[in-house]
Each structure stands twice: as C-alpha cells, then as structure tokens.
Amino acid sequence: MVYYGALSKGCELCRRRKIKCDERKPSCLKCEALNRSCPGYRDLTAISFRDESSRVIRKNCRRGTPRSTIGGGGGGGRGEKTACTPSLSISTEDLAAGFFFTKYNIYNGPYFSSISRDWLREVYVKDPTCDVLRTAIEAVGLAGLSNTLYAPHLAARAQDRYGKALAGLDGALQDPCIATRDTTLMAVILLGLFEVVASDAGDESRYWIAHAAGAMALLQLRGPEQFARPRGGQLYVFTRSQILSACMLQKLPVPPALVNITYEFETSTLRQLWKDSNLATPGSISEICFRLVNLRAVIADNSFDNPAAIRARAFSIEADLEDWKASAGIMWKYDELYAPDSTNSTMFMGKHHRYANPWIARAWLNFRVLRITVNQVIIENAVKLEFANEIVSRARHLVRELSAEICISVSSFDETPHLLHVIQPLFLVAKEPLNPASMRSFTVEQLYRIHKSTGVRRAGSLAELAARFL
Template identity: 35%
Template sequence: MVYYGALSRGCERCRKRKIRCDQRKPSCKKCEQLKKPCPGYRDLNSLSFRNQSESVRGKYGYHQKSALPSNIRCSWLEAANKKDLHEDSPGLLKVWLPCANDDIGPAFFFSNYGFRELPFSTGFQQWLEQSYLDASSADAVRAGIEAVGLAGVSNVLGNTRLRRQSRKKYCDALSSLNVMLGHPARAKSDAAFTTVILLSLFETINFRHSWQYYDWAAHVKGATALLELRGSSQLTTERGILLFILIRSQILTICLQHNLPVPSSLASLTSEFLTSRARQTWQEQGLFSHASISGISLRIVNFGAAVHRKDFASVQAAVDEAYEIDRLLETWREKSSPQWAYREQLGVVLDGGSRLNVNKRHIYPSRRVATLWNNWRIMRIVLNTMLLQAGWVPSESRQYRACVDAITNASEEICLTVESFSGSARMMSLVHPLYMVSREELNPPHVREFARKELLAIESSCGMRQAGFLARCTSEDENSGGPEMAAIPTYDEWRLFPLVPGG
C-alpha cells in the first residue's frame, strides 16, 4: 500500500524553514539568497509505500509465500488511515502485506507499537507518522522508530542481521539525541522527549539480561530530567500532555523499585494536569475517570518511600495510611464510569495454554477499558503486598485475610482479561500485570503457571523480550540454579506499575 499524501519536494533547508522552494538545481534561489550551499532534495521514491499485492498475485498466483511470518503487518500508513481500523480490530498482529526490507522496521513499529486509541490516535499518531516521513535519515525520532521496530521484528524472526541493524539505529538515535541535548532550545523539543521514550521502549523490547535494567532506567531518569527542564510548558500543548502521560508510569516504576518519593516535577505536573482543560474534555468523552487513578498511584509510591525511610510515627499510622489508599481505590471502582463496566459470563472455561480452572469470563467494552481495570488491580496487589511484607497485619486476623483476598482476586481477574487481548497489539499491556501474578506466592500454582505461559506467548508474538525474561524469572526450574538467574533482581526490586497510560 502507498502513502498518497503530498510530500514536500523542496530542499531540506526550505522544508525546515517551512517556506516555498523553487526546486532549482543544483541550488534553489532561497539558499542562494542566504549565500549558503543548498543541501539538496530528497528521493521521494524512497518514501513511497506502494501496494503491489494485486499485480504480484496476477503474475505469480498464490503459490509464492513471503519469507515474513504472518504477524508482521506492513503499509502502516494505509492501515492507520482506514476508518474501520480501531483498537478492537481482530487479528491486528496477524495482518501483513509484503514490503521492502528497508520498511520492515517502521512497518512493524506502527503496526504493533503505535498509538491506535484515543486520545493518542488522532493528532499524536499523525505527528509521529509525519515525523518519520519528513525526517532525514539521521533524525533522532526516525532512527528511534526504526530501532524499536527492527528490534521487535528481529525478536519474532530470530534474525541476527536485523538485530544488528536495530542496534545500529539505536546508536544513531542516541547520537542524534545527544546533539539535540547540546542545544537548549532543541533539548526542550517534543522530538527530544519522544526520542527518550523510544529509547526506553527499545530497552524494554530487547530485555534479555538483568543488567539491561540499568540501561532502561537511565533513559527514564533522562526523561525525568527533561520534565524538569520543560516545566509547566510540558502541559501547554496536547502533544506535550500525551508525552507526559506516556512517561509518567515509567518514572513511578523507578521510584517504586528504589523506594524513592515521587519527584517534585512529576507531582507538580500531575496536579496541574488534573485541573487542565484537556483532561476535563477527555473525561467528558469517557476516556478518563472522575478521579485520577494516577493520583492514587503517586500516593502508593510515596507510601512505599515513607515506609522505607521509617517516616511514620507508629505502625498504626502506616497501616491507617495504607487502608486510606485502599479506600480510595475502592471508591474509584465504585464510581467508575458506566462506560467502563464489564460483564461476567459464567459457565465458560478459559484455556490460555495452561488451565486457569475458573468457570467464567469477563467481557469488556474495549481493550482500553480492560487495560484500565488491570492498572487498578495491580495497584491493589502492590499496596496489599506492602502491608503483608511489612508484617504489620497479624496472620490470623480478618485484615490479613482481606489483604490475601484482595491480592488473589485481583490476580485472577487479571488472568481473565487475557482472552480480551488475543491477537491485539495491546497484549503488551499485560506484561507487568501478568508478571505480578506469576510472582505472587499467595496465588495458586495453576494461576501463576497460567500467567507465566501467557508471558512467553507475548514474547513470541510481539517480539517483547522483557515478557520472556520476566517469565523465566518466575520459573522454578530456572530459578533453582545457574549464575544468570542468580543475578536477577529480587521481588522488591521488580515491583512494577503497568507501562500503559492512565488518567
């Protein structure tokens, strides 16, 4: 399929200045007036994505098969612009069209890691696509997109050559980003911020060894520094707000893992966002809740940091704070929008590769809604696990039983959402919730095994190595020996929030 949108034929300097170019060769008039060498013109053919499917079928028939597996979908712009394509399109990962090798990376990225849901699917998605098309080969955003896409497809195919290419693109993106950070104005740009997010996504997809955690954490800390640099200007545009939403949960994950309080810059921006016009609009559209679940997550992170620092005057004060946070989570559930309600169907046995052994299923209005509920569930698991690990709740008490029930019920409900994500790019949103389920010793063995096998399935279908790594972390056989597994972080170090934006 082709991208039929109009592309500027002007030279690079005229395009960057957003002025009309007379396209003279070897030098345009505008460059001559500036007394600067004309940088030349792009080869527009290299930016075209043409659908030759029918002609190929007519010439070769249906006997010749592509070397690519069916979970790589090319022609991302054509698919992105189809009005009938939305987040619940069936078999999203199984649709593909043959494409040139140079296009495999971006095709896989926009098919499997793109933003196909509101509020991201309108302006932000188009900006990202256009940034890729308009950028030069050395541009940080373009290189980041190619690095992430090539990493994913190389993981699915097990292709060493593509893996090397993805690493080269990663280095190109990092080099271009460093140049941008050397200029105060460019360091504050959306392009720089987007590149950092892409680099952190690359590390997540390529996560094979425990030491790679520090590479991912370095990018997230870099994004935190950029948030401080950008300040309140982060929230002056819709794109800036969406970038903030994308990175927020990753920053909270770092804080939670290291028992650190929420950075003041993040807390301040979150407070501003809660009263912003953009959030109010999205709330009216049913995209965000009346109360901020992200605000509750900030409170959980600060609670963990306070416990670690022993800031509470007494054990009872700490327990009271935990119960108050849990009450907020319950209130959020009770007052959630009717648009987010899900149905429970009894008499159905689910099989996700290993038996879940429950005779019911949950039916959600959309995958986005299922993701939001999983965000809520993982927060309950984290909070109640903190309470039990601290030893503040007597093991024979009613409160202890309530904590255990909260953890096991939330874990089972996370597993029940797996079927809703089948064949969807949103499967990746299950990685952290399923890891928490597979790691939690209070869960029955068959529930933990179900979650572990689903993580392995996500690794093979989405090319997300972190899913397989976390599954192997919880494997009893592999944890029983071996120097590599001995280096894997402990449970406390791997407490995770979902890397999925929430309101």
C-alpha cells in the same frame, strides 16, 4: 518479509460489509446486533508481513546482480550460490518500522484525545527532519525482529541504530527549541522501550531508568505550556507511566519535579476538558499511585519502622482505590463473559472481559496492580491487634481475586500492541505465593507466548524467572 501497511482489524463479516467494526472479542457488537455468529478476526501479523524472499531472489537472479547476506563476508562470484541472496540493507529499516507499528505502537493517544491516531507513522513517513525519532523507531523494530527471527545480525543493526539515536538525541538536547519538541520527548520514551524489548530482565534496568530520568528532565523543560494541547497531555501520561514504573522497580519515592508537573496537569484546562466530557474519571488515580510508590520507598529504606502507621497509610490508599472504582463513569464499565467451550488459549477459566476500548482496559489493569500491591503491604505489615486476622484474610482474598481478574483481562489485549502492558502485571501474579499453581502456570504460559509473538525479551526472561516460583 515485506510489510504491507496498516490493515483493517475488523471481523470478517464487517470487512465484507465494508462497515466499521468495534473489534470487540471474541465477537463484535455489529454481529450480535444482526443476531449472526461473528466469524472472528484474521491474523494481522501473518498478513502484514509476507515472506517475499523467493520473489526477490528470482528478481535478482534475472538481473544477475551479486548480493551478500547481512552480516556476511561480502558477495561472491556470479557463479556462487550466494550471488542470488538478496541484501536487506536498503529495506531492513523500513521492515523494522513496519514491525514496530504492528507490534509496539501503543502511543496512538488515549481514546478521549483528538490526536491523529497515525501521528508517529506520519512523522516516520512524511517528516525526514525528525531523524532522531525515526532512528529510535527503527531501533526498537529491529530489536523486536531480531528476537522474533533469532537473527543476531539484526540485533547488531538494532544496537547500531540505538547508538545513532542516542547520539542524535544528545545533539538535540543542546538546542532548547528542539529539546522541547514532542518528537524529542517521544524519542526518549522509545529508547526506554528499546531496553525492554532488547534486554533480559534486570539487564536493562539502569539504562531504562536513565531514560526515565531524561524524560523527567524534558517534562520540566516543556513546562505548563505542554498542557495547552492534547498531544502534550498525551506525552505527559506516557512519560509519567515510565517514571512511576522506574520508581516502583527501584522502590524510590516519586521525584518532586513529577509531583509539580502533575499538579500543573491536574489543574490544566485540558484535564478539566477530559473530565467534563465524562471520558476521564473524576478522581486522579495517579495521585493514589504516587502515595503508594512513596509508601513502598519508605518501607524499603527502613526510614518508617512503624507497622501500625504503615498499615494505616495502606488502608487509606486502599479506601481511595475503592472510591476511584466507584466514581468511574458508565463508559468505564466492563463486562465479564463466560465461554466454557472456547479453545482460546488466552482465556483464563473460560472467562474474558469486554471493554469499550484498550485504554479503558489499561486503566483497569493499572487499578488491579495498584490494589494488589497495597494489599500486599497490608499483609506484610499486619499488626496483631483484635481484628488483625480478619483484615489479613480480606487482603489475601483481594490479592487472589484481583490476580484472577488480571488473568481474565489478558485476552482483551491479545493481538494488539497494548499486550506489552500485560507483561509486568502477569509477573506480579506469577510470583505471588497466595495464588494457586494453576493461575501462576497460566501467567508463565502467557509470558512465553508474548515473548514469542512480540519479540520482547523481557517477557521471556520474566517467564523463566516466574517458572521458578511454581
């Protein structure tokens, strides 16, 4: 297969008219404005990656040059059948990078950022000095390709690139100037992603968490100066998400260092600029998330054995999440549409959401996960007071309602790298016994589909685990 670069994601009509498409699904706004039926979108994966094996083999046969297969035992004589099998040793890494940019490049920057959308691609293509980041990109891409194509030899090469990236990163961290570069922090983030792509659920935890801890140390080293420029703020947001996910997984409190860094970010000129532009919400959902993570941590270690107090703190978090939702500006609103006759397998109950862009869709996805989690705490720690039954009934209703919204939102992420962010929320819905069997079956199907289309092993292993809850 050969990667043919970035292609237009617009619908068929917009591409024919050579105009920018808003890429809304199932139909774009430009087609609606013309009162025309949107012809839909092409499969970019099938176009971006084309099987050129036959052409390469014919080319090598004409040259009469013996080749060996990757991971094979070496080339045979000119008369053997293996003589015309092309070696991928030269182009495999480029192929892996292409797969990465097609499937995993969720790091193009929030929609309110002025950062070039092709920053990572530009670094990979144009900056040979960023060897650690380039190697990390190839490692993640190779891991995904090996899982998609069921190719053990590519998995071995992925592990090799991963090891080289780790070694290069260790050297980079010895130099304070290199350690604080954006490319160094980005490499750490991608090595964490490698664990998610390459490992089964649970197997990657200690390594992924170690990468999150390393990213935390780099945030501290970078200091408040990182918020003097948009990319610094962008990388902080990515790193914060990884660290909080690690805390949630281990049920550990938020590191004090992250609290301090977050305060510097929230009081920075950059953050205020995003607020003033009405592109970032006035309230900070990260601060609410911190409180929820800490609450789960004290519950887990039994250091706060007071159900009434736990419920009070959970109610406070729930109320603040309601306030965050109410404070979201008009640009953060979304529509829920109904298409009962649609054959789209990613739609839940024939419904789908329409968001302005993937970043807003992700924000609402995070909101739903937080609210489900806090209501689970309320249910689990219900105190039998006068209104306890009413409170628990409301919490159960919210869990089911928000779970359905997560399922409905799946189609908004489909065929984009942001589909990676749906994996953990789907598993949350799948293992919730309050949700109906049809909803949980839908989540299992989607996790299997994501595993097949993206090569992320964690999605497949979580699907198998979630199937046990059915």
